[in-house]
Amino acid sequence: MSDVRSSSIQTALVRFGYASAEIYPNGVxxxxxxxxxxxxxxxxxxxxxxxxxRIGLLxxxxxxxxxxxxxxxxxxxxxxxxxGEPRATVMDDFESGALTDWRAIGAGSGGWFVYSDGxxxxxxxxxxxxxxxDLPDPPQGEFAAVTDxxxxxxxxxxxxxxxxxxxxxxxxxxxxxxxxxxxPETLAFDGPEANQQFRxxxxxxxxxxxxxxxxxxxxxxxxxxxxxxxxxxxxDVSVDVSPWADQTVRLRLTVSNNAGPLRVGVDNIRFRPxxxxxxxxxxxxxxxxxxxxxxxxxHRMSETDALAALSGRANELAGTDEFSGAMLVARNGKVLLExxxxxxxxxxxxxxxxxxxxxxxSMNKMFTAVATLQLVEAGKLALDDPIGQHLVDYxxxxxxxxxxxxxxxxxxxxxxxxxxxxxxxxxxxxxxHKDYVDLFGPRGLAFEPGTRHEYSNYGYVLLGALIEAVxxxxxxxxxxxxxxxxxxxxxxxxxxxxxxxxNRAVGYIxxxxxxxxxxxxxxxxxxxxxxGYSTVGDLMRFAQALSEGTLISQAMLAEATRPQSPDYGFxxxxxxxxxxxxxxxxxxxMNGDLRVYPELGYVVVGxxxxxxxxxxxxxxxxxxxxxxx
Numbered sequence: 294m295s296d297v298r299s300s301s302i303q304t305a306l307v308r309f310g311y312a313s314a315e316i317y318p319n320g321v322x323x324x325x326x327x328x329x330x331x332x333x334x335x336x337x338x339x340x341x342x343x344x345x346x347r348i349g350l351l352x353x354x355x356x357x358x359x360x361x362x363x364x365x366x367x368x369x370x371x372x373x374x375x376x377g378e379p380r381a382t383v384m385d386d387f388e389s390g391a392l393t394d395w396r397a398i399g400a401g402s403g404g405w406f407v408y409s410d411g412x413x414x415x416x417x418x419x420x421x422x423x424x425x426x427d428l429p430d431p432p433q434g435e436f437a438a439v440t441d442x443x444x445x446x447x448x449x450x451x452x453x454x455x456x457x458x459x460x461x462x463x464x465x466x467x468x469x470x471x472x473x474x475x476x477p478e479t480l481a482f483d484g485p486e487a488n489q490q491f492r493x494x495x496x497x498x499x500x501x502x503x504x505x506x507x508x509x510x511x512x513x514x515x516x517x518x519x520x521x522x523x524x525x526x527x528x529d530v531s532v533d534v535s536p537w538a539d540q541t542v543r544l545r546l547t548v549s550n551n552a553g554p555l556r557v558g559v560d561n562i563r564f565r566p567x568x569x570x571x572x573x574x575x576x577x578x579x580x581x582x583x584x585x586x587x588x589x590x591x592h593r594m595s596e597t598d599a600l601a602a603l604s605g606r607a608n609e610l611a612g613t614d615e616f617s618g619a620m621l622v623a624r625n626g627k628v629l630l631e632x633x634x635x636x637x638x639x640x641x642x643x644x645x646x647x648x649x650x651x652x653x654x655s656m657n658k659m660f661t662a663v664a665t666l667q668l669v670e671a672g673k674l675a676l677d678d679p680i681g682q683h684l685v686d687y688x689x690x691x692x693x694x695x696x697x698x699x700x701x702x703x704x705x706x707x708x709x710x711x712x713x714x715x716x717x718x719x720x721x722x723x724x725x726h727k728d729y730v731d732l733f734g735p736r737g738l739a740f741e742p743g744t745r746h747e748y749s750n751y752g753y754v755l756l757g758a759l760i761e762a763v764x765x766x767x768x769x770x771x772x773x774x775x776x777x778x779x780x781x782x783x784x785x786x787x788x789x790x791x792x793x794x795x796n797r798a799v800g801y802i803x804x805x806x807x808x809x810x811x812x813x814x815x816x817x818x819x820x821x822x823x824x825g826y827s828t829v830g831d832l833m834r835f836a837q838a839l840s841e842g843t844l845i846s847q848a849m850l851a852e853a854t855r856p857q858s859p860d861y862g863f864x865x866x867x868x869x870x871x872x873x874x875x876x877x878x879x880x881x882x883m884n885g886d887l888r889v890y891p892e893l894g895y896v897v898v899g900x901x902x903x904x905x906x907x908x909x910x911x912x913x914x915x916x917x918x919x920x921x922x
Contacts, residue, residue, distance in 0.1 A: 381563035382575040387436040395452045396580050400589045401482050403442025405450045418859035424554045432527035437560035445551035447482045453543050453580040458573025459535035460564040466515050469524040472552035474517045481588035482551045489550050491557045492516040498543045502583035535567050599918040600630050606914050611635050618901030618908050619647050621829035625894040637798040650797040651900035653885040654878025655823040660772050661756050662864020666845050673763045683762045688734040700742045701752040702863040707738040708752040724817045726757040746858040750822040757821025768821050780838035782831040787819035798902040800882025811882025829898040836889045836896045871921050879905035886912040
């Protein structure tokens, strides 16, 4: 691809802000129940054309529509086939390599992009690394439009069209998802109900841009349904738009998703004449900014109102049995809210409290990363040491010599996952980090270390093994002595599931209309990759100890919480607008999220003993509304 074309694609990236971060089953943000994935967040409503700079919450939208495919009059003339039949007028086939003349609006994570390779995410920072980008290549030509995301969001692309005659709209659509479709009568992604849908509509230009009301949607060309398959190959869909002849209407492409990555592709948008009138024409006027939206405008609140709204939403979700857990919000060291909802043990009727210990999934990775960086600062490890320098009997020579400590911390080592059939059949025999190395160590690399970011639970197991080899202590003793105790985290640990632990909640998995314990999914004990337990108060104390330099130096913390690979540092997920770092975690029957906003002084913690994203969506709820000034 030429440098000019590559630059064009980069310029054309349409991106939205996203509010938060890691996990859901998977351990960072989605709700696909593959344990320990990567996750979600992001807040803010933004609107961009050709990736222009932001002004406040809205990007300035410059009238670039006049520079490419549109003439001053915005008129496109249908061509004629050799047999004299009118051919379709192409609205966009995206062969410019850019989203020219379109407007984009959304909230949450992700954006609309132009792409050329179905196996390569157009923006790795906006893509869930635990669900690799995998779509068909553009079905016609070199480019097509596509969505991608690493957390829940609603993404809308729209463009106006004037129909001077009778036409049928034709669009090539396709998608790949991970969760069942759900189509509530809203495009909001942050509500309590599942919303997983892709639709192509012709809408009234005066309607709120995210309305799905029958009076606002003129006609629907494509809409996923609850019984649709998880993926669809490129398929041509069409709808007669003749009733709107001689009118200017708006074509809207929409994805809403809050249950797992839903990537959709659109190509070859065209209007084919209906009938034989050779005077029929299609015009593409400059698209004006949508005048209103129902759910996409995110209103920042006062701190008092945002806290009250959080408590109200938690009450609502607990009342419908969609949340059980604890929340904490602090600012500049002062606790503003600390409360709990639901039951820690449904059989005994034990309620949750702020002191309830919840399993935290991949949030353990923060402790493992800090422990590793402590050893780096002590001179016992170096970031660029190959792991075989310290794990001298590692069973795969290529992994031992090529993978470094830095690779493991940043998920760029190609070391793969631990979850799957091997884990399931050995779940209760995997009791120490060396047991995992014995089982998974002989396998080779998934890719050349350092060439890409791919979330790796096994990589963090290897960090646990390195900590043990270098410190001479068990991983559990090391973090207890060097992290938990200095930070005052008296309720955090990773004792075996067979040990009786006071105040440890029972995790519950959704089962039909009720919940069942997650006991038969749990490992023997948590590892350096995840699975320990903590409280909202302890996680706040961990955040304070980091910011005060108690655990690692301020210089090392700055390195750990800046992007070392897309939106990930050394064991910390990183978000922007406003800046935050932290980690989330999740697996069936557990979900947690910690976000530290160093510029604002906020620490926000959510923990739950239900499936993801039970806690993370409440963290999202507050961080989308908290004041940022």
